[in-house]
Amino acid sequence: MKEMDTLHAxxxxxxxxxxxxxxxxxxxxxxxxxxxxxIERYALTDxxxxxxxxEFPFTGKPRMDLLVGYICGDLSSPVRFAGEGDPSLQxxxxxxxxxxxxGKYDCGYSFDLSAAPDGIPTPGLYILPPPEMPxxxxxxxxxxITGFGDRVSTAMAAFTNAPEAWLPHxxxxxxxxxxxxxxxxxxxSRKDSLRYSGHPEDFLRDLETYxxxxxxxxxxxxxxxxxxxxxxxxxxxxxxQDGVIGDGLGVSVNFGFNDLDPRKSAGFLENGVGGGVMRxxxxxxxxxxxxxxxxxxxxxxxxxxxxGDGYRFIGEAITIDGVKVRFKNGLPYVAxxxxxxxSRVL
Numbered sequence: 037m038k039e040m041d042t043l044h045a046x047x048x049x050x051x052x053x054x055x056x057x058x059x060x061x062x063x064x065x066x067x068x069x070x071x072x073x074x075i076e077r078y079a080l081t082d083x084x085x086x087x088x089x090x091e092f093p094f095t096g097k098p099r100m101d102l103l104v105g106y107i108c109g110d111l112s113s114p115v116r117f118a119g120e121g122d123p124s125l126q127x128x129x130x131x132x133x134x135x136x137x138x139g140k141y142d143c144g145y146s147f148d149l150s151a152a153p154d155g156i157p158t159p160g161l162y163i164l165p166p167p168e169m170p171x172x173x174x175x176x177x178x179x180x181i182t183g184f185g186d187r188v189s190t191a192m193a194a195f196t197n198a199p200e201a202w203l204p205h206x207x208x209x210x211x212x213x214x215x216x217x218x219x220x221x222x223x224x225s226r227k228d229s230l231r232y233s234g235h236p237e238d239f240l241r242d243l244e245t246y247x248x249x250x251x252x253x254x255x256x257x258x259x260x261x262x263x264x265x266x267x268x269x270x271x272x273x274x275x276x277q278d279g280v281i282g283d284g285l286g287v288s289v290n291f292g293f294n295d296l297d298p299r300k301s302a303g304f305l306e307n308g309v310g311g312g313v314m315r316x317x318x319x320x321x322x323x324x325x326x327x328x329x330x331x332x333x334x335x336x337x338x339x340x341x342x343x344g345d346g347y348r349f350i351g352e353a354i355t356i357d358g359v360k361v362r363f364k365n366g367l368p369y370v371a372x373x374x375x376x377x378x379s380r381v382l
Contacts, residue, residue, distance in 0.1 A: 040381055042079040042086040043118065045352070046071065049088055049377035053333040053354055061326055062092045062333075062373070067100035070149040074156050075104065077119035078145055080129060083110050084381040087142065089357055094323030094371045101151075103162075105144030108132040124183060128161055131181045138174065141165050148212055162208030162219065167294075170223045172204035179218070182209050187218050190279035194220055199242045201228040202271060210274070217274035217282060230266035239263045247273070247281050251366035254320070258361055258368035261316045262287050265309065270358070285363040289313065293356040301334035301356070314359070322361060322371040330373045331356060338382070349382040 050068055053059070059068070079086075087105035092098065111133030114126060132143040146160040163178050165171055172195045176188045195204040201224065208219035224232075232239040240259055244250055251259065262268055272286035291310030305314055306328050317323050336353040357376035361368055 039081060040083055040086055040379065042081065042083065042379075043072065043075050045086045045350075045379035046075055046088055046377075049352060049354060049379060050090075052335055052352075053090055053375055053377060056332065058329050058333055060098065061329055062098055063090065063100040064098040064150075067102075067149060070152070070156070071100070071102050071147070074102065074145075074147045074149070074159070075118065077117075077156055078125070078159060079104065079118040080106060080111070081116045081118055082112055085110055086379050087144065088377040090375040090377065092373055092375075094318075094327045094373060095321070096370070098326075099150035101149050102147045103144060104147070105142045105164075106132075107139075108135065108141045108143050108163075109139030111143075125161075128181050131177070132163065135177070138163070140169075141174070146208065146210070151212075158212035160208055160210040160212060160219070162206060164206040164221075167223065170203040170205040172207075175204075175207050178207055179209070184209050184216075184218060187275070187277065190277075191218055191220065191275060193279070194273075194275050194281060198222060198246060201225070201231070201242075205270070215276055217276050220273045220275055222271045222273075224268055224271070226266065229263075229268045232263045232268060233266040236260040236263040239268075243271075243285065247283065247285065249283055249366050251363075255363055255366040255368055258317075258320060258322065258363070259287070261313060261320070262289055262361060265313060267291055267310060267313065270360075272360075283365040286360050287363070288358045288360040290358060293358065296334070296356065298334035298336045298353050298355045301331045304331045304334075304356070306331075310359075317359075317361065317371050320368070322368055327359075327371070327373060330375065333375050350379060351382050352377070352379045354378075 083106050089103035091101040113130035113133045115129040142164040148157045161182050175191055179185055179188050202222035205223040206221040210217050267289040269290040270288035274282040274284050334354050338351045340347050341350055354377045357374035360372045362370050
């Protein structure tokens, strides 16, 4: 195992993402200190790769939430924590490392930093198969080992009852949020996303039927804007203990981020295929001009660092991970950006 200093890796990646004024404009003034406190307490240490997803809104006061992830196949049981650790977290991450079927899955924490003015928020936990292998077979075991075994039947029913085009993809438990919802994620293939683009009324009907709500006029408009061009890639819902799908919705779009060279990303959002969608999102008041700063954070590099009595190579990259619009009770209220930072021992 090539042990990585995950806190040092975060400091480097955050510094690059926040350079040239982006930190204050996108993340706010206290996000770095909150992130460091969370990582010092919860980070795993016996890993050769660390993943950090910086989540930030495009309107309102600049702030940031943080996802901290690992590759399941990179974990060895029992895992070690940078801080004191916790028996329930030990059980979860050790199980992730022990399950051979989860070797390529991501697992990790979600920290609602912006919702915790003081102290470290209780982290949520998630597990995420690779994009090319959406599935739900892992869900019962995940919920059992995270202490939510009583939600298995309702979660599996929620996946089963979804439209055929929605591919079950990931699940999380949001332990720090009211009523502790289970987060459900669905992937859309490019084919089905294009179908929704040509028939946005089908997109609206599927969502209203599944959520059992009616979208307001502004909600319908936002859904049609997002569907245009066939860029919708992810739908996100909250499932509560009584089996009810909540009235919150996240719709993510991907404008070809996976194929973007982070060293040639400047101006990609403004001038690329998604520029028209982003400007329409801004015109609706769901974003301001700060989204134009996002692609300037992208970069890739390698460096040598001292390790023990020798040296080793570290590879790092920051890429665009997505753009999401959040809805509440059929109304859109904010667009968010995601920057994915990765550090790996080579």
